[in-house]
Amino acid sequence: MLGLRKVAGIMTGAAMLATSALGLGTAQAADDVIKVGVLHSLSGTMAISETTLKDAVLMMVDDLNKNGGLLGKKVEAVVVDPASNWPLFAEKARELIEVDKVDVVFGCWTSVSRKSVLPVFEELNSMLFYPVQYEGEESSRNVFYTGAAPNQQAIPAVEYLMSEEGGDVKRWVLAGTDYVYPRTTNKILEAFLKSKGVADEDIMISYTPFGHSDWQTIVSDIKKFGSEGKKTAVVSTINGDANVPFYKELGNQGIVASDIPVIAFSVGEEELAGLDTAPLVGHLAAWNYFMSVEDEENAEFIKKWHAFIGDDERVTNDPMEATYIGFQMWVQAVKQAGTTDVDAVRQAMYGQEVKNLTGGTAVMNTNHHLSKPVLIGEIQDDGQIETVWRTDGVVKGDAWSDFIPESAKLTSDWTYPFVCGGCEKAMF
Amino acid sequence: MDFSSTKKGPFVSLVTGLPGGGKTFLGILLVAALLVPLSNLLVPESSFFHVPTYMVSLLGKYLSFALLALSVDLIWGYCGILSLGHGAFFALGGYAMGMYLMRQIGDRGVYGNPDLPDFMVFLNWTELPWYWTGFDMFPVAMTMVILVPGILAFIFGWFAFRARVTGVYLSIITQAMTYALMLAFFRNDMGFGGNNGLTDFKEILGFDLQSDGTRLGLFVCSVIALAFGYLISSFITQSKLGRVLIAIRDAESRTRFSGYRVEYYKLFVFVVSAVLAGIAGALYVPQVGIINPSEFSPAQSIEVVIWVAVGGRGTLWGAVLGAMLVNWGKSYFTGALPEAWLYMLGGLFVFTTLFLPKGIVGTSAIWIEKIKNRQTGPASTIPAYVKEE
Amino acid sequence: MRIILKSFLAALAILFMTQAVAVSADLTEASQGLLAKGYKDKTAAVEAVAATGDARSVIILEALLGGKLFIQKSDNVLVIGVKAEGGYKTVNAITGTEIGLTPKSDVKKVRINNKMRGLIKGQLGGLTLLSDDPALRMKAANAVFISRPKEMMAPMQSALASETDPTVVPAMTRALAALELRHGATMADKQAALEILSDLHDPQVKSLLSGELSSLRALQNPTGPEKELIIAVQAGLTKIDEKLDFLNIIENIFQGISLGSVLLLAAIGLAITFGVMGVINMAHGEMVMIGAYTTYVVQELCRNFAPGFLDYALIAAVPLAFIVSGLCGVGIERSVIRYLYGRPLETLLATWGISLILQQFVRTIFGPTNKEVSSPEWLSGTWEVTGGLALTYNRIAIILFAAAVLLMLVLILKKTAFGLQMRAVTQNRQMAASMGIRTGWVDAMTFGLGSGVAGMAGVALSQIDNVSPNLGQAYIIDSFMVVVFGGVGNLWGTLVGALSLGITNKFLEPYTGAVLAKILVLVAIILFIQKRPRGLFALKGRAVES
Known part of the structure; x- marks a missing residue:
């Protein structure tokens, strides 16, 4: 009897030892390769969106190697699956940096995953490229934000709808999933709308849980809110998964774009691919990139993507462009710095320029955000989004919103004399 | 977390009263508690025997999962209560710790507000909600780590066990409980940071959370907590109370008719288990650096049950082993086979149920028993803890 | 959409036959603005085109609205194009003369925005008010009502x-x-x-x-009469509001029943595999998902090989989804679950594993992104019961479908030999076996039935939700709640459970918001189970205790 229990006890210990051995076995870095970490969920709820970005990075690494690699070395992508599990994101980030010794990481989609890995990147002084539109209110020394900040998406979109061309909207429904990105965006928009003289009773704010699938009540509320005699629009910050049932309900309840247009910040080509868009024609989306934009760089990118993924039906979207811009900038910065050392590359990143896929040039600013053009498009019946309006030039991404009093006073500038992500006075 | 030194007296007799396997288990824990820090600090990095700090935190995380699994095993393996919502107690303990860590940030948040965490500043809150008071003090926070899961378990158990909700009905309402809590914590209006939860912690008791020393300290605390949880659990299961619990597990009505107040026994062990889960959560949070509502998700709780089943239900170290093994597998395969690891994990679960019905520990015990029987003749019986139903 | 297209094609045909329409110089001039880039010019051009009163103006405006008006890049001529193999079949927009097949790259679409869309609809309203098609006249009248x-x-x-x-x-x-x-x-x-x-x-x-x-x-x-008018308008509004309040309640009940029937569909298969057989079937959601993917595959096949039947693909998908999911169920039962009878908690472990494998399997085969399952024409749109109360067809269809599935199951259980055997096996396995019932076969068929029904639910859910590998996960917890709330092993309990949860949720939602409503419903379930520890319709007798 005693023996059995001993055996079992020893097995427990053995498992612990095996665990320790795991870290040791893989901890070796070869000098002749440059490693790029890919930290996107390949399973779980976020796999829908993130898997595409993993493939995009693999495509660009492949492309880079075909063109002779980087600094004369081969580039190797290290893919891990954080499985839409936020603590696992932090664990995998640490594994990529400490065990696999990657030189840079491309990854994360949700805000919470970024928040989860942020301390890891700061502690180990590594570099993350974050390719998704987000709520701002952050600027880390170790993160480059290549997606849109609220002033590069939300504000221009609302300004467009307020304009004559956009329909002269007077009444606003701000509908979002209850998490930080919609909360922030709506807070900024609310302040912005009020500064434009919109009254309280003309703003309706509604939050829904993640993956909300029964939209009957909210859509009929929107319908009622829109029947008060003023032109009404819906600003949707509804998160990925819940969008399909939302749009299906919109279509079924017959809310057409010429009555109540819906402008979305989280709906791109990829989300629309899961939908029959015929009833949705004319609803809007605001991004920095649309697949439909006619541009040589874009055509080239789409061609490469189709060849890489082996499917001509696959779409491209804004976070892919953001990944592309980030990747190209990193490559240029590494070439300029002549090394993959994080501090050197960071310095080389500032002012780095890459051609947008939509024409013009994206520039990396010293607040770690990009200057990019803003596009507003209407959904077409083939699932594409056609541009109906774009900013004249580029808009500089703002880490700290001017419409939130606490953050309006903060400055983000990682060069001398400020050297900080959010402070009121220069550090030096 | 210094339980061992202050309460050493009674525990000495507890330890000596343990069966041999238990001592071995505690011994291994002790060795791990000594060897891991030593090899992390003293062995040079190039050596094969060096344990990197990364691994220390990971092991610490596994240990807190192991404690959670232990707490589930205590009620499921020994009392037949299948809780599909134990992640709720774990997460509540974690949130209590997270609130303490949040308050320790002080004015180092991005908005530099000394009183309010960033997310509250952001939601335009002007003062700390009442339920956050006191969480800046470590002892208060630690009390809450124990009290909050304990009280919730008490209230929940009080109603459920007295109403004689049993079996799968109980499992499903525990699931409803954790699901409701998850939705509630997702709400930004609740004042717990919504979906992002609590993160960006700086220090604990004045020690920098990112320093290697603190990590080792937390690791050692986790080992001690696991040992402590193990001692309590085995004390309960070895006592007369434990016999009654097993009786309840095997034939609840008969036990009741024998004159035992079944509901009080169940309530007691349920509360103890919830408190252990809460402590596990409190240890988990500083080591992974984030707590958010996804810890409440029913899937997470189901997974804990699966760790226990893989390791061996009704064997305390089986639960520990299962938790370690499954989580290690998860860590390893999400890195090594990112596209196929779910096949491995799913396959493991199916394989375990089909071929190792008593879990790894239980089944290997039966095998060894068989081998022994072949040697000595069919004299001994299968030990009580591997029998079920 | 379709109607416009039809009338447009009909108009085209007539034009080709007659070829007698004189080309108005006005129209050419008026339409010049459409070649411009800015929306202001285009907007003006739309008005100008409509003002010509030319017969072709309707055709041009409808093409513009439908995204079929293009600019030929070579000579800046407006053409109307219909998608064809290798490009567009184009005709000159002004004259109506056929041009032929034009490659995609030679033409540029004339883009419009929402404001123009509203304007065009209004203008078309004026132009089509005397059309022969009553549906078109109806549309025209409604367009005029909006633009006035x-x-x-x-x-x-x-x-x-x-x-x-x-x-x-x-x-x-x-x-x-x-x-x-x-x-x-x-x-x-x-x-x-x-x-x-x-x-x-x-x-x-x-x-x-x-x-x-x-x-x-x-x-x-305001003058006196104007003041009077204000009062009258206010009175009118109150009158409408009163009626709308009443209609709101009806709408709420409908939405509650609709949500309830979605829950019922999701849960009803589980009521068999879990309720009747006692398998804690965590892979139930994946059976639903497989049903939804079957719908997708059927629709894709139709799209490629029989486009004419696309609208009926959904109907064909129902039995197919039943068969595919049912076979999966039988496979799972024969390979795993049959070894686990009498150990219900272990079925939880195994089916959870199976669910992970199936999710990843679907992800590997179909990719992780959402798949498009379109709604057939006969399921789109709303049924205007009366002004202010519009019920969507797809919701009505789901309610009817859920009722049909429930009825079918009840009939199978109560009226067929298989149903009798199934009940016999679940009530007393040994005795059933000794009566000569092949219990193994009955088990497999029962599990297959439950899974197949889940697959049919997947067809319905593909109409309102994402078709993605995560589809099943979204419904599994709710399904368990419904079955347990209604009482394990009782189909009527599942029905009442699903409907009452659905309606409660929908009545709470306007007051509390979606999140809190769901939390309150969950708390209510917890409290209810304390009151009735075996659910709404508890089975009685000794068998329950085991």
């Missing part, structure tokens, strides 16, 4: 006078009343129009009246 241009007063009056179709008359009356209210010559006209309008309980009328009210209030020095 003054110059439409006379045409609307004459159109109404000559209108014979009883379905179009109310729409025209409504539109005319709206025109009168805005542009009526005398106060009496306006009052009369108001009378007509406030008898209609319709959010659109409400929207119109509120708009009118705010513009009246904005008047600097």
Whole structure:
């Protein structure tokens, strides 16, 4: 009897030892390769969106190697699956940096995953490229934000709808999933709308849980809110998964774009691919990139993507462009710095320029955000989004919103004399 | 977390009263508690025997999962209560710790507000909600780590066990409980940071959370907590109370008719288990650096049950082993086979149920028993803890 | 959409046959603005084109609205294109002469925005008010109701006078009343129009009246009659509001039943595998998902090989989804679950593993992104029961479908030999076996039945939710709640459970918001189980205790 229990006890210990051995076995870095970490969920709820970005990075690494690699070395992508599990994101980030010794990481989609890995990147002084539109209110020394900040998406979109061309909207429904990105965006928009003289009773704010699938009540509320005699629009910050049932309900309840247009910040080509868009024609989306934009760089990118993924039906979207811009900038910065050392590359990143896929040039600013053009498009019946309006030039991404009093006073500038992500006075 | 030194007296007799396997288990824990820090600090990095700090935190995380699994095993393996919502107690303990860590940030948040965490500043809150008071003090926070899961378990158990909700009905309402809590914590209006939860912690008791020393300290605390949880659990299961619990597990009505107040026994062990889960959560949070509502998700709780089943239900170290093994597998395969690891994990679960019905520990015990029987003749019986139903 | 297309094609055909339409110089000139880049020029051009009154203007505007108007890059000529193999089949927009097949890259689409869309609809309304198609006339009347241009007063009056179709008359009356209210010559006209309008309980009328009210209030020095009108409009609004409040309750009940029937569909398969067989079937959600993916595959096959049947692909998918999911279920039962009877908790572990494997399997085969399952024409749109109460067809269909599935199951259980054997096996396995029932076969079939029904639910869910590998996960917890709440092993319990949860949720939602409503429902379930520890319809007897 005693023996059995001993055996079992020893097995427990053995498992612990095996665990320790795991870290040791893989901890070796070869000098002749440059490693790029890919930290996107390949399973779980976020796999829908993130898997595409993993493939995009693999495509660009492949492309880079075909063109002779980087600094004369081969580039190797290290893919891990954080499985839409936020603590696992932090664990995998640490594994990529400490065990696999990657030189840079491309990854994360949700805000919470970024928040989860942020301390890891700061502690180990590594570099993350974050390719998704987000709520701002952050600027880390170790993160480059290549997606849109609220002033590069939300504000221009609302300004467009307020304009004559956009329909002269007077009444606003701000509908979002209850998490930080919609909360922030709506807070900024609310302040912005009020500064434009919109009254309280003309703003309706509604939050829904993640993956909300029964939209009957909210859509009929929107319908009622829109029947008060003023032109009404819906600003949707509804998160990925819940969008399909939302749009299906919109279509079924017959809310057409010429009555109540819906402008979305989280709906791109990829989300629309899961939908029959015929009833949705004319609803809007605001991004920095649309697949439909006619541009040589874009055509080239789409061609490469189709060849890489082996499917001509696959779409491209804004976070892919953001990944592309980030990747190209990193490559240029590494070439300029002549090394993959994080501090050197960071310095080389500032002012780095890459051609947008939509024409013009994206520039990396010293607040770690990009200057990019803003596009507003209407959904077409083939699932594409056609541009109906774009900013004249580029808009500089703002880490700290001017419409939130606490953050309006903060400055983000990682060069001398400020050297900080959010402070009121220069550090030096 | 210094339980061992202050309460050493009674525990000495507890330890000596343990069966041999238990001592071995505690011994291994002790060795791990000594060897891991030593090899992390003293062995040079190039050596094969060096344990990197990364691994220390990971092991610490596994240990807190192991404690959670232990707490589930205590009620499921020994009392037949299948809780599909134990992640709720774990997460509540974690949130209590997270609130303490949040308050320790002080004015180092991005908005530099000394009183309010960033997310509250952001939601335009002007003062700390009442339920956050006191969480800046470590002892208060630690009390809450124990009290909050304990009280919730008490209230929940009080109603459920007295109403004689049993079996799968109980499992499903525990699931409803954790699901409701998850939705509630997702709400930004609740004042717990919504979906992002609590993160960006700086220090604990004045020690920098990112320093290697603190990590080792937390690791050692986790080992001690696991040992402590193990001692309590085995004390309960070895006592007369434990016999009654097993009786309840095997034939609840008969036990009741024998004159035992079944509901009080169940309530007691349920509360103890919830408190252990809460402590596990409190240890988990500083080591992974984030707590958010996804810890409440029913899937997470189901997974804990699966760790226990893989390791061996009704064997305390089986639960520990299962938790370690499954989580290690998860860590390893999400890195090594990112596209196929779910096949491995799913396959493991199916394989375990089909071929190792008593879990790894239980089944290997039966095998060894068989081998022994072949040697000595069919004299001994299968030990009580591997029998079920 | 379809109607416009049909009428447009018909118009084209007529034009080709006659070829006698004189090309108006006006039209060429008016349409020049459409070649411009800016929306202001295009907007002006739309008005100009409509103002020509030329027969082709309708065709041009409809093509523009439908995204079929292009600019030929080589000579800047407006053409109308219909998608064809290798590009577009194009005709000259102004003259109607056929050009032929033009490659995609040679033409550029004339883009429009929402504002133009509204304008074009209004203009088309004016132009199609006397069309032969009653549906088109209806559309025209509704478009006029929204845009209310003054110059439409006379045409609307004459159109109404000559209108014979009883379905179009109310729409025209409504539109005319709206025109009168805005542009009526005398106060009496306006009052009369108001009378007509406030008898209609319709959010659109409400929207119109509120708009009118705010513009009246904005008047600097209202005259006596104007003041009277304000009071009358207010009274009209109150009247409409009262009716709408009542309709709201009906709508709420409908939405509750609709949510309930979604829950019922998701849970009903589980009521068999879990409720009847006692398998804690965590892979149930994946059976639903497989059903949804079957629908996708059927639809894709139809799209590629039999486009004519696309609208009926959904119907074909129902039995196929039943078979595919059912076979999966049988496979799972034979390979794993049959070894686990009498150990219900271990089925939880194994089926959880299976669910992970199936999710990843689907992800590997179909990719992680959402798949498009389109709604057939006959399921799109709403049924206007009365003004202000519109029920969507797909929700009605789901309610009916859920009822049909439930009825089918009840019949199978109560009226067939298989049902009898199934009940015998679940009640007393040994005795059933000794009576000569092949228990193994019955087990496999029962599990297959439950899984197949889940697959059929997947067909319905593909109409309202994501078709993605995560589809099943979204419903599994709710399904368990429904089955347990209703009482394990009782189909009627599942029905009552699903409906009461659905309706409660929908009545709470307007007051508490979606999140809190769900939390409250969950808390209510927890409390309810304390009161009735075996659910709503508890099975009685000794078998329950084991």
